[in-house]
Amino acid sequence: MHNKPFALVTERHGQAILFATNAIAEQEGLNPGMKLADARAIFPKLSVEPTQIQKDKAMLEKIRIWCSRYSPWTSSSEIQDEQEKEKKDPNLMLEGPGGGGIWIDATGCSHLFGGEEIMLTDLVNKIDQIGFISKAAIAETRGAAWALARYGQNNQKNWTIAPLGTARETLAPLPTAALRLSSTTRLNLQKVGLHTIGDLLKLPRATLSARYGTALLKRLDAAIGKVSESISAVKYKEPLYVRISFSEPIGNSEDFRAALEKMLILLCQKMESQGVGARRLIFTLYRVDGSIERRLASATHPIRDVTTLKHLFNDRINDIDPGFGVEETTLFAERTEALGGIQAKLSDSGKSNNFTLLIDRLTNRFGNEKILSPRITESHIPERAGTLSSITEKHRNTDIKYKNIIRPVRLLYPPEEVETIGLVSKLLVEPPSVFRWRKVLHKITLSQGPERISPEWWRLGKTGTRDYFQVEDSRGQRLWIFRETNQGSKTTRWYVHGLFS
Template sequence: MFDGIQRRLVSVWFPRLASDRVLRLCPIEGPFVLTLKQQNANRIYCLNDAALREGLHRGMSYADARAFCPELQSQEAAPEQDQRFLRVLVRWAERYCPWVGLEEDNGLVMDITGSSHLFGGEAALLADMRARLMRAGVSVQLGLADTRGAAWALARHGEGVAPSGAALSAIKTLPVAALRIDDKTSLSLQRLGLRTIGDLAGAARGPLTRRFGPSLLMRLDQALGDLGEEISPHAPPPHYAVRMTLPEPIGLIGDVTAGTERLLQQLCSKLKDQEMGARQLCLTLRRVDQGHQQVELRLARALRDAQRILPLFERGLSEIDAGFGIDQMRLEATQVEVVPVKQISHVADGSKDQVDDLISRLGTRIGLESILRFLPADSHIPERSFLLAAAAYSDPAPPWGMGQSRPICLFPAEAMAATGPHPPKRFRWRRMSLSTARVTGPERIAPEWWLEDENWRSGLRDYWQVDTHQGRRLWLFHTPQNPGWFVQGEFA
């Protein structure tokens, strides 16, 4: 009790949270399960009512489930998406009370002390919650009591309401597993004849403590309210936004830039405290005529340095129309990333920061996705030895450790007139007559047999570097299995 008011807690249990999340977006008729690989086997992670009626259960092998139910439909589980959905439900539950916390991986705990009268009482509040969740396609079981342990037990083993000060009478008929104890302890208690919470509460405490340790009676005392239990609400995620209201409207670019700099300093200070960096920023300018203008900035790297970010706003600020003046400015980091603190070194190289700033500047004009870089790929086939990636969303690769040199210009293989296994002394290519000056090679490359590639159906290739008297440095290859000569690249 606090301030003369008895605390009232609601335990909200979503028995089919994962499957409900999927079926809300894509309804499926009939048995449906989500599977997850556990202990080197694909097992049922969550299932709907139709699958339960077929005799399936959690932890069951998916192969056995298909044998029992041939029409079973399935999908791979995504626990991280389930947790995001649960955090969305936390925000939804705050409409009933300001104190909402997470309970395990599929439940919530709510402190409705002093707020139930706003919804017509406890029964009306629970009925409203159940109706709204059922309409949204989310299965739920609710328990209400003075303690968290009793509310948890009622939600998962009976779904009911314990009157104030009567926790024991409300949960005494429930099984001992409702005390949040492990399965081994629960089975041992049942073998001793202690099958319900009432049986356990009436048993001698000394022998129970000697046999099961203090944790069993601690859970019992917490459920009955004889022992306090520390609980904390779910902390909302930090909001990275700052705002400034101006006493007089402004319209000059210099004034707007100065205001933006001040907002950036405040925002970067907040980001630094959380070890985060902004990847995307949105500056909203409100005019005196209630109109709004926005300047968006996407960065090649997550930053929290106001002096580096401010010049990148220059182009966007130069295009704003202040109208009769701007009286409010708001800056928000709409996308953030973790940027841990780094050790400062006297040999730090700022060239990488300059490249990132250049990519950000170019990205404001042509889009960050249009700026690409080459990265090495794990393949010895020339055409597959590299890949293209957006420079803003990839890190530069270390120097390519290739044992053999490669031409700077690579193109599809072009046939040339020549015979024999060695490069000819004279040959024609692209209507040019060339004569060989120096030859290096061969380098034999075998096709990747596990991939289908029409260009490599001729089999092995022997590559040669050929320097010509005319100044061309070409990359030629010969196909021994299907004799022929081709040019595929040119060195600088």
């Protein structure tokens, strides 16, 4: 496929057009955006395949995740690009030579690899090994890197580096398309003979914006570094990110644990210098074949203790499938919170800490929706008055004294309707004498009630007025039953709502 002209075809306004072409096809003069009929006229033997944009996107996303081995901040270009989002035709999202791209904010990361050149060579080589041809560029702005990677004069290794402060000069010879402009703007510029970025830079700014809108100037400024356009606009902090690569791929869980511990020690030092503790950690393993494996651990409070953090991962290391071996691991503190001073070992400082650690371990294993704490709310409606809800929800239990009323030990959610047997007294103060609940007959011997609970008028709901009775059957089972009267339908139903001790 590499040695004969090939193109992917998509459809626009009922016409088949070329979506992407390979290098040989480009040499023949075939370009993306061209009608298939025109292309066939130029080169009749062109082989084509339909475009599968979703799969392309998924692949690009996979590569993006894989790229996080170089820096924690990565994004794929089509997601970030506002201009392309506005485009009506989603099939043309991947645009320009080489299709989609990935941005890596490599600020402060290249020294981990021994310099920008080595990092780029490594990146291009590794992607080549996976089976893709890539071009890479490092520049001081996002726009310049984008332009250089696509239109720049690459060296044999397929990468370019624009040294700091040279964006203006390096970009000048590039075509205007390198500015991430919409196709109409590009066409309009071509019509008046503005072909390169250099041409644009020579013109007075006022006329440019008057004719082509502010978007063009914005892109131009962003590319040459007059306006900053960064992936994350926050003040630079050393990323809480550690990586280890192995000369020999590792493959057993003991090694993973050792790697994790080594990285945790480094990460905890970094966190200490920034005065933070980790709330969520992402442990990523890069296999030799380019696939990755992730393990997440989260804590209910910031932690900076190596042993404690290691415990969070305890049960999640064993099931890692090493595949053909793991060549690299990274650890990233995705969420952090302020944690002052040197953290004393949590295990030394008493029982309550042991408990929070236990809750963390349980949360990591079962999920925090499984851990519930009793909530008591001021409400007349029994279901609302007491609930069990996740401990992550903040709630202050209202201090209610249940002095004279007795509430059941267990409550049914929702109440279960019962079948009343025989004649039910018309008197409102009496419960049925016999009813069937869950296929068992309950013969009422003692009863107390009614306790009338009206629906809260400010809550519109289906519930009617309820009259609750505490009843005891002939076997000594005590139940909380109620009669619900709906004023509209005038029907009366009986329900079991709770079980008394």
